[in-house]
Amino acid sequence: MSFHPQMPYGEGWHKSERFIPEAGADFAFTPEHRAQLEELCTHYPPERRKSAVISALYMVQAQQGHITGNAMRHVAEVIGCTPADVEDVVTYYVMFFTKPVGTYVLQVCRTLSCALNGAEKVTAELCKHLHVKPNETTADGMFTVMEFECLGACDRAPVIMVNNEHWAECQGPGDVATLVDGLRAKGLASLNGCHLVKERA
Numbered sequence: 001m002s003f004h005p006q007m008p009y010g011e012g013w014h015k016s017e018r019f020i021p022e023a024g025a026d027f028a029f030t031p032e033h034r035a036q037l038e039e040l041c042t043h044y045p046p047e048r049r050k051s052a053v054i055s056a057l058y059m060v061q062a063q064q065g066h067i068t069g070n071a072m073r074h075v076a077e078v079i080g081c082t083p084a085d086v087e088d089v090v091t092y093y094v095m096f097f098t099k100p101v102g103t104y105v106l107q108v109c110r111t112l113s114c115a116l117n118g119a120e121k122v123t124a125e126l127c128k129h130l131h132v133k134p135n136e137t138t139a140d141g142m143f144t145v146m147e148f149e150c151l152g153a154c155d156r157a158p159v160i161m162v163n164n165e166h167w168a169e170c171q172g173p174g175d176v177a178t179l180v181d182g183l184r185a186k187g188l189a190s191l192n193g194c195h196l197v198k199e200r201a
């Protein structure tokens, strides 16, 4: 946290709800997720239950795809911290979404290796093929296009990460269409919190 002269640093200031977005629909963990979370919390000292925050947030995404204000408040209540603590984590890590995203989140790397190898063109082709702009979701809710920093596959640049599951190399103009059409042909994927693609049986 950086210092701000206007910030009321008195006791309890951090308990404010600060920038937590619209509450949205009510949220509560399913009994299965709640049990899973309680089990995870046993791995930490009782006073450190909030260490399970990332796992809890993945469970929220597994349930409803993105993280609302109500969900943050529920997570805070369950793991014993403030909603602002949860919001800090949600807004710090790029894998947490505060707006609905598509079934397939396509993350185009724009860092040096990928940039030098045509990442900008890949983003443009992807957006053109899907009729969206970066950070938008297609009308059918199937794809969200995002630009990300290094995805850790620099030797294969330029790359797109699909739902944190695999890297797709896009070396030529036709690769984007092949990737998108292949994913569309696979059909629906279920949410699992990391937006990993799990084929339906």
Ligand code: FES
Pocket (backbone or CB within 6 Å): 109, 110, 111, 112, 113, 114, 115, 149, 150, 151, 152, 153, 154, 155, 157, 158, 159
């Ligand atoms: S620079 Fe693109 S994956 Fe590292």
